Amino acid sequence: MESVVFEVLADSTRRRIVETLGAGERAVHVLVEAVDIQQSGVSRHLRILHDAGFVRVRAEGQERLYSLCAGPFRELDKWMRQYRGLWEARLDRFGAELNRRQRARAGKRREIHP
Amino acid sequence: MESVVFEVLADSTRRRIVETLGAGERAVHVLVEAVDIQQSGVSRHLRILHDAGFVRVRAEGQERLYSLCAGPFRELDKWMRQYRGLWEARLDRFGAELNRRQRARAGKRREIHP
DNA sequence: AGTGTATATACACACACGTGTATACATCCC
DNA sequence: GGGATGTATACACGTGTGTGTATATACACT
Secondary structure, rough: OOHHHHHHHHHHHHEEEEEEEOOOEEEHHHHHHOOOHHHHHHHHHHHHHHHHHOOOEEEEOOEEEEEEHHHHHHHHHHHHHOOHHHHHHHHHHHOOHHHHHHHHHHHOOOOOOO | OOOHHHHHOOHHHHHHHHHHHHOOEEHHHHHHHHOOOOOOHHHHHHHHHHHHHOEEEEEEEOEEEEEEHHHHHHHHHHHHOOOHHHHOOOOOOOOHHHHHHHHHHHOOOOOOOO
């Protein structure tokens, strides 16, 4: 994955913003209250998030309302899928249902690291 | 999430190492061939990965064989689960409020990230 | 014993990055 | 109009971090 998804999420303040936006779209000044940095910093983080496709923005009066986009999360999910066998194999012991699902999806997997 | 999972995966070289280990346990000198930095750098990255719980090590002769651990991936999956509604389930759960607000004022939209 | 391989760590350094301050611009309300 | 609020950007700064070089240790093989 050549994407910047992890670089973007590496910053705890940006994660905080993303988590706040998880509850729905928010204006910038609302996000400022959710973190402990200045408004200028929040705006810069929002620019980074926007450039990376994490958020969209729409204007409403003097406010800018930001909300999450699915793209980067899909990318993240896609990247993780290749490691899912690492811990789903362990869940197999608790139910044949999961086992069947994983087996059907994973096909041949060389090694399992519990 | 207070973890360092994203910080660790933010570095492309470390992601490369993780992806290589996804195929099974590997010795350090093998990982060095997979990336384009010196061996000392790889060892330092492996230390970071080890401290963060991404990998385990076992000695075999003069080699150190590294392999992936499930913990951080489980954590990542747990974190992502809270956003899965963005692209899997359509407009249930938290999407209701978002949808209502967006429909109420579906005015001028500046940029859209699909 | 001696040489080559495998790995880890110390040090120095350059560069990226997050932050605060200050400022510019737009919009709202009286 | 004019002050207040909301947001974005320019600049400077300090700190963190990834990397290379050099070195130390452990093991293998002859």
